[in-house]
Amino acid sequence: NEGKLWGGRFAGGPSPQLEALSRSTHFDWRLTPYDLAGSRAHANVLHAAGLLTDADHAELLRGLAVLGERYADGSLQPGPDDEDVHGALERLLLTEVGADVGGRLRAGRSRNDQVATLFKAYLRDHARTLADLVLDLVEALEAQAEQHLGAIMPGRTHLQHAQPVLLSHHLLAHAWPLLRDVERLQDWDARVAGDSPYGSGALAGSSLGLDPEAVAAELGFTGSSANSIDGTAARDFVAELAFVTAMIGVDVSRLAEEVILWATKEFGFVTLHDSWSTGSSIMPQKKNPDIAELARGKAGRLVGNLAGLLATLKALPLAYNRDLQEDKEPVFDSVDTLEVLLPAFTGMVATLVFDTDRMAELAPQGFSLATDVAEWLVRQGVPFRVAHEVAGACVRRCEERGVELHELSDEDLAAISPHLTPAVRDVLTAEGSVASRDGRGGTAPDRVREQLAELSATIHDH
Numbered sequence: 201n202e203g204k205l206w207g208g209r210f211a212g213g214p215s216p217q218l219e220a221l222s223r224s225t226h227f228d229w230r231l232t233p234y235d236l237a238g239s240r241a242h243a244n245v246l247h248a249a250g251l252l253t254d255a256d257h258a259e260l261l262r263g264l265a266v267l268g269e270r271y272a273d274g275s276l277q278p279g280p281d282d283e284d285v286h287g288a289l290e291r292l293l294l295t296e297v298g299a300d301v302g303g304r305l306r307a308g309r310s311r312n313d314q315v316a317t318l319f320k321a322y323l324r325d326h327a328r329t330l331a332d333l334v335l336d337l338v339e340a341l342e343a344q345a346e347q348h349l350g351a352i353m354p355g356r357t358h359l360q361h362a363q364p365v366l367l368s369h370h371l372l373a374h375a376w377p378l379l380r381d382v383e384r385l386q387d388w389d390a391r392v393a394g395d396s397p398y399g400s401g402a403l404a405g406s407s408l409g410l411d412p413e414a415v416a417a418e419l420g421f422t423g424s425s426a427n428s429i430d431g432t433a434a435r436d437f438v439a440e441l442a443f444v445t446a447m448i449g450v451d452v453s454r455l456a457e458e459v460i461l462w463a464t465k466e467f468g469f470v471t472l473h474d475s476w477s478t479g480s481s482i483m484p485q486k487k488n489p490d491i492a493e494l495a496r497g498k499a500g501r502l503v504g505n506l507a508g509l510l511a512t513l514k515a516l517p518l519a520y521n522r523d524l525q526e527d528k529e530p531v532f533d534s535v536d537t538l539e540v541l542l543p544a545f546t547g548m549v550a551t552l553v554f555d556t557d558r559m560a561e562l563a564p565q566g567f568s569l570a571t572d573v574a575e576w577l578v579r580q581g582v583p584f585r586v587a588h589e590v591a592g593a594c595v596r597r598c599e600e601r602g603v604e605l606h607e608l609s610d611e612d613l614a615a616i617s618p619h620l621t622p623a624v625r626d627v628l629t630a631e632g633s634v635a636s637r638d639g640r641g642g643t644a645p646d647r648v649r650e651q652l653a654e655l656s657a658t659i660h661d662h
């Protein structure tokens with residue numbers, strides 16, 4: 201049992217099949233810098249507790265620093281017989297500083313409190329990266345909204361023409377949920393920061409007088425676990441981050457789906473920049489929205505990672521169980537996926553070219569101003585129930601005549617209702633309709649300008 205973390209009570213080494221099943225270095229090796237930081241902090245509290253001489257302490261720190269340098273230059277690698285990152289680094293430390301000094305570091309800690317802490321530290325760093333990447337996307341949407349203030353498009357419900365809206369208003373409707381995702385990442389981080397499990401040991405804490413708060417502070421946490429069983433067994437922090445990444449994927453996929461539709465011949469609302477779209481190996485004319493499609497596809501993968509994690513955690517008894525080794529790959533995958541997807545998606549959004557003439561032309565079509573007729577009637581004192589009926593009758597008459605609402609004759613209007621004077625035509629333009637929706641949160645240009653200012657102020661708070 202040479203090189204193993206246990207062995208005293210075993211007569212023989214593990215079978216190769218067990219080793220093959222057990223091994224996690226191919227996915228947990230990325231935790232190396234965090235494991236080394238944890239070991240440094242742990243050496244410091246062992247020293248403070250009088251369990252390491254000054255010389256041994258210094259030698260351990262030296263050895264850990266050497267391993268850190270070798271990891272950074274790529275020369276540090278786990279061996280084929282290493283089970284996990286923790287075992288591999290202990291073995292490598294022993295070869296660097298010798299078994300006598302190196303063998304003192306494991307006192308008072310377990311891989312259970314180690315892995316829970318390192319995993320948190322790793323995810324906290326990546327949550328910050330993700331927040332920056334999502335903010336870049338929000339800023340790309342903001343820039344497009346700013347550039348197109350005034351452009352009008354068909355607003356839809358049920359994918360049918362509903363009411364005209366500003367293109368900027370629509371784009372910002374994608375920005376706000378993404379900004380909430382950034383806030384979710386920050387809320388998550390603040391919660392995780394207060395709960396460093398180092399010091400929890402295998403499950404029951406340590407008898408060696410070590411200071412978990414000192415380790416927590418050194419590792420950038422604001423506090424240590426209040427309960428050592430919870431510290432080692434809880435993985436809600438993983439599931440919660442997997443949820444936030446899935447939510448980001450879902451939010452991005454809703455915009456992706458619209459970009460895909462908008463880029464069709466039938467919509468013709470956007471053209472994709474050449475550098476952010478792909479061609480076809482057989483059809484020379486094709487320009488495909490692959491980034492948006494990959495975004496839509498990867499959302500499914502992010503949702504799957506969350507579902508898989510929750511299934512792993514369901515009904516798992518306290519405290520640590522080896523099932524928990526299954527917690528890493530899904531959320532590593534979610535983080536990796538977004539770190540590749542978001543920069544590409546942001547580039548695509550930033551370079552979208554909108555055909556605002558086409559959008560403006562379509563905006564009033566499909567009787568999307570019928571609500572404006574009804575609300576105009578309400579302002580003339582007509583009860584909304586009646587106004588709705590009258591506006592509906594206008595639509596029916598238009599369909600019979602094959603015209604749009606503003607093309608109904610004065611006679612047609614008067615025949616439908618005596619309240620319908622020609623003055624109603626004042627509201628029968630997309631511009632008039634949009635400008636009239638001027639309550640807070642509405643699509644009127646002044647309100648959207650205010651909204652843009654509110655969005656940038658919120659961005660700068662983050």
Ligand code: ARG
Nearest residue numbers: 224284311312315520524525
């Ligand atoms: N590699 C394990 C994990 O990722 C940590 C090791 C804990 N193993 C153990 N037998 N207690 O969860």
